[in-house]
Amino acid sequence: MRRFLSVLIACAVVASPLSAQARPDFSGKWSLDPKSVPSGMPAGTNVVVTLKQDQKTLNVDMVATTPMGDQKRATMVNLDGSPTKNTISTPAGTIELTSTAVWEGPVLSVTTSGDFQGYSMQQTDKWSLSADKKSLDLETTMNMAGQKQTSKLSFIKQ
Secondary structure, eight states: OOOHHHHHHHHHHHHHHHHHHSSOOEEEEEEEEEOOOOOSTTTTTTEEEEEEEOEEEEEEEEEETTTTTEEEEEEEETTOOOOOOEEEEEETTEEEEEEEEEETEEEEEEEEEEEEEEEEEEEEEEEEEESSSSSEEEEEEETTEEEEEEEEEEEOOO
């Protein structure tokens, strides 16, 4: 029994750093890879995302430059699974959002919900890094007014 307990403790000590390594740090400045721009996005659109991550939170500052001007958004999400409230401004007014993040191995999945112009919306963002950590992929699935849309964007580290 004593030997089994020793092996169990040794495995836990070895596995603990491995599980921490499975959670990548997304921090950095990322520019939209023009090759990943979906067909519905206006020509000339550029998106720059600045991410700041620590053990507890991920701060997301996004600037989208479009032919109609710059659109800026700053949000934050708790990485411990507790709900995070954010308020964003749109031309149609402000939107109160609640986000919850969970780690799916090395992928950060953030589910955000809120109401927009009388409709409930739910969005799931899946953030992942390439093996060389030079590319950030973001897969977004949006459900609103009975419609579901998924998009995939890639960003290049600056």
